[in-house]
Amino acid sequence: MQLIWEGLKQALALIFSGDPQIMGITLLSLQISLSGTLISLFLGVPVGVWLALYSFPGRRALVSLVNAGMGLPPVVVGLIVSIFLWRSGPFGLLHIIYTPTAMIIAQAVIASPVVAGLTIAAIQQIDPKFRLQVLGLGASSVQSMLQLLREARLPLLAAVMAGFGAVISEVGAATMVGGNILGQTRVLTTAMVLETSKGDFAAAMALGVILLILVYAVNVALTLIQQRRKPQ
Amino acid sequence: MNGAMITLENVVVVRGKKAVLTVDRLDLRKSETLAVIGPNGSGKSTLLLAMALLLHPARGTITFDGQTVPDSGAPLDLRRRVAVVFQTPLLADTTVQKNVAMGLKFRRMSRDEAVARANKWMERLGVHLLRDRQARTLSGGEAQRVSLARALAIEPDVLLLDEPLASLDAPTRAELLEDLERILRESSITAVFVTHDRNEALALGERIAVLIGGNICQIGTPDEVFNTPANEEVASFVGVETMVPGVVESQFEGLSVVRTSGVDVQVVGDYRPGDQVMVLLRPEDVVLSLREGPPPSSSMRNNLPGVITKLSTAGSQYKVVVDCGFPLVSLITKQSRLDMELAPGTPVRASFKASAAHVIRRTERPQGSGCAPPPEEQQSAAKLH
Incomplete structure (x- = not known):
């Protein structure tokens, strides 16, 4: 209990002191995770809509793959992305291993199946005739998709929250592809692991509190958008 | 047009x-x-x-x-x-x-x-x-x-x-x-x-x-x-309740006689004697009267004696099934039922005009098959845009 209490006190002190190192780590965490989530939306939403609406051979296998991907272990993603980005790997020439870009790629890979899986569920809960109705009112294919996404906006925002939650809290891939380099790729989770391994539990606890506040703040913002309308 | x-x-x-x-x-x-x-x-x-x-x-x-x-x-x-x-x-x-x-x-x-x-x-x-x-x-x-x-x-x-x-x-x-x-x-x-x-x-x-x-x-x-x-x-879908198979017996000056289950029915139209036909009647075209009195003086050419076998409500009216040699369905008002004291077993006379009966040639088709059952198609499924 003493450690938790010390951690809380230290966290508050760190937050209010405006420690540039902590601020840098926090901002980098936010920047990497929001970028990864954003990319996962661009990848996961269209794939989810496509799998939800169109029938083709192998569709079920693909949906199962997406659903399995929702539980993709970050450390496995980290390993695969590392192999691809490693100096001798297929994308080694890009020299992005141990950079925030590599971490964003890994986080996008982790979040995309989450977003795609929840998009499939969100679109499939809409009456299948709704799309026909929208087309029957003269919508183009793109307009009909956008109308469906608008209808599914509440569960889709839940997908965004789940995707963001999955990446802001992961540590395996961030360590493997980022390398936890101070001032370059150190984020809240990797810093916590480092402080814990050094035995500085209070510092780790302080970083944990900041991480929780960050997660809460982002989710409050998304929830406010999601729950704009009062229940009738 | x-x-x-x-x-x-x-x-x-x-x-x-x-x-x-x-x-x-x-x-x-x-x-x-x-x-x-x-x-x-x-x-x-x-x-x-x-x-x-x-x-x-x-x-x-x-x-x-x-x-x-x-x-x-x-x-x-x-x-x-x-x-x-x-x-x-x-x-x-x-x-x-x-x-x-x-x-x-x-x-x-x-x-x-x-x-x-x-x-x-x-x-x-x-x-x-x-x-x-x-x-x-x-x-x-x-x-x-x-x-x-x-x-x-x-x-x-x-x-x-x-x-x-x-x-x-x-x-x-x-x-x-x-x-x-x-x-x-x-x-x-x-x-x-x-x-x-x-x-x-x-x-x-x-x-x-x-x-x-x-x-x-x-x-x-x-x-x-x-x-x-x-x-x-x-006929069945548009509410024709009486459909009786028969054979055309004779025809004369636009009027044909069709023999159905031993009962002759007069219908308007020139049909060839020997034709296998189906006589169709809408329930609202059939008038019921008690059999005790004389047949009603009217232009109705068909006055068939029968006995009520079933009486049930149909919205604001009563649906009456009369056995005239074949089951014939009529619709009557609640007041008519009360006035004539109609009940199952009551002997009645069912009357209808020769022009009220619609005649179609009989087809040998299984029930529920539609008009011209399409063959099983070996083609790709319909695509929704």
Whole structure:
């Protein structure tokens, strides 16, 4: 209990002191995770809509793959992305291993199946005739998709929250592809692991509190958008 | 006759490996209201989707206002001349006004113009006071009115209605049917109204198409379809309750005698003696009187003695089944039943005019097979655009 209490006190002190190192780590965490989530939306939403609406051979296998991907272990993603980005790997020439870009790629890979899986569920809960109705009112294919996404906006925002939650809290891939380099790729989770391994539990606890506040703040913002309308 | 707005020619729609709709030819005339009736699962909604250019047939040609719809799918400008209303209102999760303006937004109409147009149609459908309400909070009747306003706000060339009243309670249905009838009458819109309710078809349809088993069995004016059904399946669907097989015995000066189960029935028409026929009678054309008295003095050529075997309520009337050698169904008022003290076992006389009996040649077809059962198709499934 003493450690938790010390951690809380230290966290508050760190937050209010405006420690540039902590601020840098926090901002980098936010920047990497929001970028990864954003990319996962661009990848996961269209794939989810496509799998939800169109029938083709192998569709079920693909949906199962997406659903399995929702539980993709970050450390496995980290390993695969590392192999691809490693100096001798297929994308080694890009020299992005141990950079925030590599971490964003890994986080996008982790979040995309989450977003795609929840998009499939969100679109499939809409009456299948709704799309026909929208087309029957003269919508183009793109307009009909956008109308469906608008209808599914509440569960889709839940997908965004789940995707963001999955990446802001992961540590395996961030360590493997980022390398936890101070001032370059150190984020809240990797810093916590480092402080814990050094035995500085209070510092780790302080970083944990900041991480929780960050997660809460982002989710409050998304929830406010999601729950704009009062229940009738 | 007006030109055709939509023509379906040799159209076959296949689902799985089965042809679910086969139309040799169907012309939807400009400015007419065509009612499509048929039992559940007869292909009515499939026909409507094909006419809405939302479903691509495996075979055949669809022509829209003289323009042939390409196999690659209907161009957007053609689809935008049609509006569809389904049985469930399928409103978007937003306000009533935004729902009504939805089709206008798809057409990129300016905001002011769209609001004005939406307001006009909300007013005509009596939902203008609900314009700021969330659509999901509306009652069934209100929601369907909004759905109709949304389709009409587009001011389409063709309005396709897929059983829009089926999920409403009786008073709401009657009210909306009346409004719909008025709107269709006042506008020059071409409309197709799909229903399984004969009364709705009679109220709205200038022509009626009967769809059974994926085939159009008959198309004609309400009078033609209801009084001279093309076959037994149509007859059964349009409310002909008495269908008696018989053989033509003789014919003389436009009057034929048909022998049915040992009873001779006189019918109007020149049929060849020996023809195998079916005599069809609507229950409202059969008059009952007590057998004790003399036959009523009238022009009715058929006065058949019989005994009541069954008596049941049919809305505000009574349905009476009389055994005259064959079961003959009649409709009588509650007052007539009381006056004549009718009950099962009462001997009565069933009378009907020779002109009331409709005669069709008998066909050897299994029941429920439709008009011309399509063969199993080995083609790809119908594609939805």
